[in-house]
Amino acid sequence: MEKIIIVGAVGGGATSAGQLRFYNKNAIIKIFDRDTVMSYAACGTPYAIGEVIEDEESLLMANPEQFKEKRNIEVHLKHEVTGIDRKEKRIRVKNLETGEQFLESYDKLILSPGGTAVMPDIKGAQTADIFRLRSYNDMLAIKEYIQSHKPQSCTISGAGFIGLEMAENIKELGIDVHLIHKSDYIMSILDEDISREIEKELLLNEVHLQTNAYITEIDQRTQTLSNGDRLETDFIIMSIGLAPNVGLAKDAGLEIGTTGGIMTNDYMQTNDPSIYAIGDATENFDLVTGEPKRVPLAWPAHRQAYIAAKHINGEPIEKKGLLGTSVLKIFNLTVAMTGLNENTLRNLEIPSVSIVHNGNSNAGYYPDHGKLKLKVHYNPDSRKLYGAQCLGTKGVDKRIDVIATAIYAGLTIDDLQALELCYAPPYSSPKDPVNMVGYKADKKK
Structure with missing residues (x-):
């Protein structure tokens, strides 16, 4: 009986487990994740903070009990996978509640470790209330801070997807928003003329925007910017990028690509054919140019989960290149x-x-x-x-x-x-x- 271990219980990890069970009723399937919740709609978290989504628990798509009862899949939350022994085909796991460590064997291993919101090394950062938004618990922390501290102002560093969604949702709560962005124009994946139209919309909605600037120093409520300006705000949200979580893969000798993601073949296999990698931490290729491309979005993660599951089940489907198709609401x-x-x-x-x-x-x-x-x-x-x-x-x-x-x-x-x-x-x-x-x-x- 084949034993499949999955590292990561959000997005791609949970989806691949469900797909595997659909095609294989007999396999042993286990998921390990260091977080406290699983299978949540991460893309909805800004809107839960902005109270557009009134019940944040509606973002929770499933829990371990449901996975066990409905799919016969074991989900172990608060369990961190700390190492991979490729020769013996087993992983090392640490129970984050008890400190216990143990080994778990596998026939196939799927890595879906996701990414971590980048936190730059800024002098004085420890003196301020600084948040990142990458997980369900990050969302809860921001909501709790807003409810308990009743802040009047916020600085958001980084005007990509999360930064812009947070600017809108924080502003809609009646909080004054300062949005700063290191590049010349926001949403650098857009053409400049399109980006400038979004900037106008931000200004119409009284979001204070500064481009060509970033935070160089923090002293409690005061932030010094690279252009010499100073901001006085109650809290800060950092959204300057996403770093793929490739440490586990790198330590195991799996190949890392030029984009910083785990390299995979057409079936999401790494250079170890027993180990697959899917989601935000993987490197794929551009559909138009064929060049290496990493797209940390929901659609690719779910598609890759299907491709990996089909290949493990003996029904290979080749992945196609990615276009990075995406959409964003700004007021x-x-x-x-x-x-x-x-x-x-x-x-x-x-x-x-x-x-x-x-x-x-x-x-x-x-x-x-x-x-x-x-x-x-x-x-x-x-x-x-x-x-x-x-x-x-x-x-x-x-x-x-x-x-x-x-x-x-x-x-x-x-x-x-x-x-x-x-x-x-x-x-x-x-x-x-x-x-x-x-x-x-x-x-x-």
Whole structure:
């Protein structure tokens, strides 16, 4: 009887366990995680802090008892895997409550260790109330602080996904927000013109934004910035990046890629065929360029969990490259993206042309319509699609979903003209914005 051990009980780890049990009713499946909860919706934590989600426990998708009762899967929380003996095919585990250590054998091992929110080494950091948001317990700590201390102001360092979601949710609680970002413009994975529109939305909602700045020193409520400015706020949220948790893999001699993630083959196997790696800590490849790529988002983790489970079950499905398709809400705006942006195309010296369509989300005469900006990059010769970004108040996500599908299918910019997309006045126009981009590109042949 095959024994499968999984390290990590969130996202990819819990999903892979469920998939394995679905395809194999007899395998012994055990999960170990050092956290106190499992299988929670990490992407919902900013909205629980902002009280958009009123019951934070609704983010908990399952517990060990349910996994045991419904799936016959053992989940051991507060248990940290501290080492892997590849030769003997066993792991070393520490019970964080009792201090007990023991060995657990495996036939197959799946690593889903996730990542850790980066905490920079800043002079005086220990004197301030500083939080990171990476886990369910991080969320509880921030909520408890806000409820007990009634802060009036907050500094958020880093304007990526988490930083922007936290800026909105903290502001909606009536707390004054200062958002600082090290680069010239926020959300560096976007094109600059799209990013600047988001900056305007932040300012309209009275978020104090400073770019080209970062915290160099902290003295209780005072933060000194790299540009010489000083901020006085009650607490700080650090969201400057995510470091993949690869220590366990590295110590075991598993290969680490150029992006800092665990290297895997087409079936999520590491250089040890008995060990698989999935989720935020893994290195994959870009669907368009084939270059190494690490995408710490929910969709890749869940897809990789399925691929690993199918391979273990003897039904191999090759992974495909990643586009990094994602979407973000910022107050009244939504921005979504897929594929390559201008900076990446420029840095890789890939010839490209961009088409921008400014229009409506749906029929302009229909009372419920919004403005929308759709920008698509493509190759001027082959007409191959490289990537797209969309910004607006309505219908943004579905346009990027269509283009992500088109890139996956190998369609060209001209094929966008011919896509027969849904139309009724509340939803679109006879020529959808995606169609319009294709028609506009016809003029650039």
